Amino acid sequence: MSTTTAPNSAPVAETSAAAPPRKARGRGQRGPVLTLASHGLLVLASVIALFPVAWLVFLSLGPDKDDYLHPGKIWGKMSLDNYSFVIQHTNFFDWLKSSMIVSLGTTVIGVMIAATTGYAVSRMRFAGYRKFMWILLITQMFPVAVLMVPMYQILSELRLVDSYLGLILIYCSTAVPYCAWLLKGYFDTIPFEIDEAGRVDGLTPLGTFTRLILPLARPGLAVAGFYSFITAFGEVAFATTFMLDDSKYTLAVGLQSFISEHDAQRNLMAATAVLIAIPVSAFFYLVQKNLVTGLTAGGTKG
């Protein structure tokens, strides 16, 4: 996918002298009204996109839990008290640790296991190929409700409820097929001539894969890894159900614990939310260009 082929906007000289004067603008050029309208719509959309997040940031500065009812009063008493409270008196860092262990564990296992498979389905046509691809597709769209009950029973038997390993295993059930799909798409973009060259030079298929293809596929591996990480990091259903000890909560579960039936500490919740959002979105913005390319590579080839 090329990202630089925006419609050619260089004004094209009008070749037809018979063209009416109001068509004198070149291709890709608009009148001032359209430009203004475009800007207006985009500004409106940007405000809508940004507002909920900005509002959270704003509320996190108000020290009282009911400040969200009178946001005007926050201006007079802004402070970072919520942040220092969250950092010092809650399990924030435990939650962060759990989230990191679970997400990184899923990422590493997912990508490692899926890599050879992605290569195999990209290059080789074996008996049962179509069925296998179909299974890979179906498994990533399992609704959480399908595996939750049996997983809960099985993990209880194995004493893996409330353990990081249990959660990692569950996440791998979607991350592995997903990474395999994603990596297949990436391997497809690597020229087959490279494999051919490796084979001519006497490398085994596995040798071709590890020595030639893997080093070339680093961006694809990074995208697959990042997706696994983001998915595991943001997962709510399994984490909420399977993690019981509040020092083992992931961030997605810990954040919920600020609002219980008895009490809603919205100010602390907002501060925690901001603390989570800043590093994650910073990371997201760093890699977003590659992300989109990776995900739709297959789709935009046309």
Place this chain on the structure above:
Amino acid sequence: MTVVQRLKHSYQKNWYAYAMIAPVAVVLGVLVLYPLVYGFYLTLTDADSLNTARTIGVNHIDATYRFIGLDNYKDILFGPTAYDRFWSHFIWTIVWTALCVALHYSIGLGLALLLNQKLRGRTFYRLMLIVPWAVPTFVTVFGWRIMLADGGVINSFLDFLHLPAPGWLEDTFWQRFAAIMVNTWCGVPFMMVSLLGGLQSIDATLYEAAEMDGATAWQRFRYVTLPGLRSVSSTVVLLGIIWTFNQFAVIFLLFGKNSAPDAQILVTWAYFLGFGQQPREFAESASYGMLLLAILVVFTSFYRRWLNRNEQQLAI
């Protein structure tokens, strides 16, 4: 193409292929197939949290649930209160999926078209517009929840405009409205970015040719842009449908654990039956899961067949 064909042929009967897919096959067997079969078995029993094997302190209590055949499915689909328990959620799930994906796609396409022009500040707009995707959903949904609460900023604003302030998180209709609104907000950036990628990969000379032939802006959109986006569209729409149908976090976090029974889609409702109430109805919840999976598999098969008939390949 000859290189590709030769290569494929040389690998064709190679055991390497099976060796290389073995790790994934094993993982899927252990982590997906086994739980799936076990889950299906549970749906044929009357298992709940009172009769399954469990350990309380040092005492281990053995499972006492019974095999009851297809009774769970019969009860869910045709039992006395089947409409309230299943069909109403089923209809709402379909409406939810259709509306959300339609909104995601149309707003996403609109914004992608706007961003695909030569425009000052285009990169800035793009960065702003993907904020809902960059910040984790479980964070932003809480932001919405505070905004939609009684006396929250949205209702204050509506009051200010002298408009009626609905009980977003209390009335069924407004709960559903709010859920769709929040999910649309969360899902548009992905569509926008994917479709923008698709737009940028359309050959600019096609537009040139269309314009030479005197095509109007609408005709160019209809006969160049839309066909050019078909491959991306079929992929992102399928992904969108699956993700929205399975969407758990938005509804679960927006309404909390025990409110809004009528705004629950099938996935969150199945979760409520199995884990949100006492006693936990494991068998019933698992049966809902199986039904959901069946719906998705049937839908995807038809979608694929439909694409194949139109000579398109699904590219994910």
